[in-house]
Every structure is written in C-alpha cells, then in structure tokens.
Amino acid sequence: MIMLRSRRFLPSTSLLAAFEAVARTGTVTAAARELDLTQSAVSRQIKALEEQVGVELFIRERQTVRLTVAGDSYAREIREALRRISNASLNLRANPHGGTLNLAILPTFGTRWLAPRLGRFLAANPGVTINLATRLSSFDFRLDSIDAAIHFGHPHWPGAELAFLMSEKTVPACSPEFRDCYAIKEAPDLLGVPLLHLNTRADAWEQWFAGNDVAFQNVHGMLFDQFATAAQAATAGLGVALLPTFLIQDELKRGDLVAAVGREMESSGRYYLAYPPERADYAPLMAFRDWIVREASRDGGTACAGTVLSSIMQTK
Structure with missing residues (x-):
C-alpha cells in the first residue's frame, strides 16, 4: 500500500516534460513544437498531470496560459529534477561501466592546481570519469548531485566528512612596474x-x-570573486593582491608578478576534500581521495595530510 500510494504522486516523465516545457516557454504551441507533439496532446498531458496531483497548475485565459503560484513553485522543482535525471543518463552513457565522480571545485584551484594533475589520476584509474563543476561556497550535498568538493576554510562543513589536503601561504603581489x-x-x-x-x-x-x-583603520579596494581575475588585475597594474603563492608560480617565474614586499603569511584556512559520509565507500571517491591527498602532500601539505575530520551536523 505504501508503494502504491507513493506512485500516485510520481507522474510519468512525459507528463512532467510537457508541463516543464509549457511552464518555460509560456505557450502550449511552443511546447508542442519543442516536444514534436500536437497542441491537443500537450494540453491533454497537462490536464492529466493536474488531475493526478490534484492541483491547478495553469490559469487559462483565452489562447494563453500562465502558471498559478503553486504551478510556478512546482515547475522550479520539476525542472531541477529533470535536469538531474538527464545528467545521470548522460553520465551513464559516457561511462556505461560506472565509476563517475562528480566533483565541485574552486575555480582557480581547479584550473591551476588540479587540472594539470588529473591526467595522472585518470591514467591510474582508467575506469573512472570525473565531471567538474564550479562552486564558490559550501552547499548541501543532499540537494546537489555532487559526490565531493574542494573546500577552503576551517574544518567545518555541515553534514560532511573532510580530508585535509594542505595549507597555503599568501604574498602581496603586483606588477614590477606598479611596485616601482x-x-x-x-x-x-x-x-x-x-x-x-x-x-x-x-x-x-x-x-x-x-x-x-x-x-590601519579601513582597508578598501576593488573586489573580485576569483583569484585568477585578481591575479590578472594585479599583473595589469591595477593594485596589489594577496595571492596564494602556489597558484601564481607561473606569473612569478615569468616576472609578470613580484612580491610587493617579502612578507609571506600562512592563511588561517586550509584546503580539504569534503564529501557526504554515505559516499565514503564509493570506489571512485575512495580512489580520488587517496590520490589527491598524496598529491597535496607531495606539493607541501603537512604531515597530517589525509586526516579525515567529521563535521556531521544537519543543515538547517
């Protein structure tokens, strides 16, 4: 009985796809064209969905339709659910034998430190496919189709376990012309x-x-959302940026950036690999966790690299 009751509230994907298309395009005509169906077929699907969920999703006005308040909220959730189903199918097709790891990265860390090394991991783990997505802040693993994430900050991520990777040192960097x-x-x-x-x-x-x-009293200046753009602005002579030395090695070697003053400082935050505890035994994640800990330790991580810290608190 429980299974039958739950299926009542699980409409077919054809009904949901028709609803999402009408909600997004704003007309039955456009949705029918997109889905390669007749207008009457799409209208019947919308009506069948409304009858199944017991809620009116659209307000019909002559030849137009518009979402009800309930329909608008439903459309947002259905759109995300269909996106996740589509991504899961795409991942399955790309790697039919399994082994896909969805990893959230910090943009500059991902492009400058992680990406150049990923070839070594993939060569050692040929059955694993890694998908990268940018995330700038913590998120709820329960609501996102991400297996693990690179985290910078304090060892705290509600509902996740953390594996320590490395610390960092920053230096005030600018162009040599700016310093002079x-x-x-x-x-x-x-x-x-x-x-x-x-x-x-x-x-x-x-x-x-x-x-x-x-x-000092007040410290003002231009704001950036990524180290890469801040480094580029510093190279262009717009100011001095506090940048992690391991992320600007190329600029320092070329002389595009120099230390404005020779005062490196260790950041209070650290880099961690965060992942939900229920994925801790997922083979691709285990392989990646062991590999990235070794890579980070080789690049200057401290002796405690790889320590797994728990931060198991429910996100409210």
Whole structure:
C-alpha cells in the first residue's frame, strides 16, 4: 500500500516534460513544437498531470496560459529534477561501466592546481570519469548531485566528512612596474596603494596588516570573486593582491608578478576534500581521495595530510 500510494504522486516523465516545457516557454504551441507533439496532446498531458496531483497548475485565459503560484513553485522543482535525471543518463552513457565522480571545485584551484594533475589520476584509474563543476561556497550535498568538493576554510562543513589536503601561504603581489611606481619597500607602504580583495576572503588584508604589526583603520579596494581575475588585475597594474603563492608560480617565474614586499603569511584556512559520509565507500571517491591527498602532500601539505575530520551536523 505504501508503494502504491507513493506512485500516485510520481507522474510519468512525459507528463512532467510537457508541463516543464509549457511552464518555460509560456505557450502550449511552443511546447508542442519543442516536444514534436500536437497542441491537443500537450494540453491533454497537462490536464492529466493536474488531475493526478490534484492541483491547478495553469490559469487559462483565452489562447494563453500562465502558471498559478503553486504551478510556478512546482515547475522550479520539476525542472531541477529533470535536469538531474538527464545528467545521470548522460553520465551513464559516457561511462556505461560506472565509476563517475562528480566533483565541485574552486575555480582557480581547479584550473591551476588540479587540472594539470588529473591526467595522472585518470591514467591510474582508467575506469573512472570525473565531471567538474564550479562552486564558490559550501552547499548541501543532499540537494546537489555532487559526490565531493574542494573546500577552503576551517574544518567545518555541515553534514560532511573532510580530508585535509594542505595549507597555503599568501604574498602581496603586483606588477614590477606598479611596485616601482609607488616605491613600495616596507609593509606600511601598502596602506597608500590600491589593494585588490577577494570577496570570499573579505578580511584577508586586515589579517595581513595585523600580522605584520601595521596599524590601519579601513582597508578598501576593488573586489573580485576569483583569484585568477585578481591575479590578472594585479599583473595589469591595477593594485596589489594577496595571492596564494602556489597558484601564481607561473606569473612569478615569468616576472609578470613580484612580491610587493617579502612578507609571506600562512592563511588561517586550509584546503580539504569534503564529501557526504554515505559516499565514503564509493570506489571512485575512495580512489580520488587517496590520490589527491598524496598529491597535496607531495606539493607541501603537512604531515597530517589525509586526516579525515567529521563535521556531521544537519543543515538547517
């Protein structure tokens, strides 16, 4: 009885696809054209869906339709559900033997540190396919089709386990022309120049000045959402950015960026691999976790690299 009752509220994908298409396009005609059906067929599917769920989803006005309040809310959830089903089918087709790992990455870490190394992992694990998606902040694994994520910050992610990867050091970096133009020699000199900020680390400059015993009142400047764009702005002479040294090795070697002052500082945050505990035994994730811990340790992670920390709290 429980199974039958649940199936009552599980409409067929054809009904849901018709509803989503009408909700998105705004007309039965456009939806019918997209689905290669007749208008009357689409209208019948919408009516059948409304009868099944027992709620009116559209307001019909002459030749047009518009979503009800309930229909609009339903459409948002159905669209996401259909997207996830489509992605799951695509992943299955791309890797019919299984072994797909959906990984959320921090953009600059992913492109500059992880991507150049992924070939080694894939060569050692030929049955695994990795899909990368950018995420700038923590999210609820229960609501996202992600198996694991690269996390920077403190060892806390509600509902997840964390494997320590590495720490980082940052340096105030700018173009050599900018440093010479402003005659920057000591840490206090940076109070008088344009500073570039990362919006996910809004207090980084304050921590740097405090750590170098430089008194300050307010620290202002341009905001960026990624290290890559901040590094490019610093290279272009727009200011000084606090950048992780391991992410700007190429710019430093070429001389595009230089240390405005030689004062590296270890960040209070650390890099971790986060994943939901119910995926901890998933073979592709286990292989990736072991591999990335070794890679991070080889690149300067501390002796405790790989320590698994629990942060099992329900997200409210």
